[in-house]
Amino acid sequence: MTINTIDAGNGMDQSKLQDVFIQNVSKNFGDVKAVDRVTFSIKGGEFLTLLGPSGSGKTTLLNMIAGFFRPTRGVILIGERDITVLPPEKRDIGMTFQNYALFPHMSVAENIAFPLKMKKVPKQEITEKIKKALELVRLSGFESRHPKQLSGGQQQRISLARSIVFDPSLLLMDEPLGALDKKLRQHMQLELKQLQRKLQMTVVYVTHDQEEALTMSDRIAVMNEGRIEQIDTPDEIYQHPKNWFVADFIGESNFINGNILKINTDNSVVKTFAEKEINGPKYKWMTAGMEVFVLLRPERLNIHIHKPMDVTNLVSGTIQDELYIGNISRYLINIPDLGSVLNVELRNAQETFRFKSGQDVFVSWHIDDTIIIPN
Secondary structure (H helix, E strand, C coil): CCCCCCCCCCCCCHHHCCCEEEEEEEEEECCEEEEEEEEEEECCCCEEEEECCCCCCHHHHHHHHHCCCCCCEEEEEECCEECCCCCHHHCCEEEEECCCCCCCCCCHHHHHHHHHHHCCCCHHHHHHHHHHHHHHCCCCCCCCCCHHHCCHHHHHHHHHHHHHCCCCCEEEEECCCCCCCHHHHHHHHHHHHHHHHHHCCCEEEEECCHHHHHHHCCEEEEEECCEEEEEECHHHHHHCCCCHHHHHHCCCCEEEEEEEEEECCCCEEEEECCCCEEEECCCCCCCCCCEEEEEECHHHCEEECCCCCCCCEEEEEEEEEEEEECCEEEEEEEECCCCEEEEEEEECCCCCCCCCCCCEEEEEECHHHCEEEEC
16 A cells, blocks of 8 residues: 655644643542543644553543543633533534544535534535545545445545544544554554644544554653553653553563662662662662662563673573564563563564574663663
């Protein structure tokens, strides 16, 4: 499937690029706190993703922004406009869903025209807006078709066209690609991000797919049990998770328990529960003796047949299992010095050496690839 590049320009009305403010917002359903005192802001033109497992509160929060749920407490603003208690149709917000929510008895043109008719837009202007929206999602000529005549990807594009046709101040997307197969989903991720940049729209996107969030977002808000654990850029969240939950939820991880042994001028030393010393970065929050997790990303570890010289961190072990996954090979290596099994991922190239189960090896990593988080 070929991905075409969307030209820059023709963005949305800059006067609509307003920041969104979520201030101390909570939502209770009986005794259950679905969202608990959440505060953050979204910059105009930003693509922000609410990421978390099922039940973390991300969809409930999105529904409060949309106006489908009223907060138990707190305030929601678009610019200086308080929309906390406004009905959905008065918020100037577009929304797309996982199930597309298209009217099956209506044509593509009629589906896209629906929000415009609700706003009593003149008929000639509706025709022009439908044409422009279909051009944006690359489905010109599909006006007379019905949803059942479209593929899943095409239906999602029509749903998107309907959401942006009235030039909303904010676009909300609730797991919009969840019903698509992996290849089409990856294609649509690029399409959506390109379109968002072209239109310079403010987007709040909900997903439980960490790869999708890392690929598409300007910032990610990781949610857990109704609260935001961390909100930051994809790179910062992946490289510097603030706690165990974020580190475990984003990407593959090896966790090793230990205590801060000492804090030097330029680095710190963690002594693991298996009595192995690991060198890592120095953080302001560290104090000697405190219990921590050492996090090692599988792709940052190196495997050696012979003991290397001048490496910062080095352990020895035996390969328990090898998994070939196309572009990478995953090795599970028993490390007696750590009292654990490390997951190591190596990228496969044409001349890549393949290690075998039962082989004795060394594993090394750089000091900057040691991530330390509070326990």
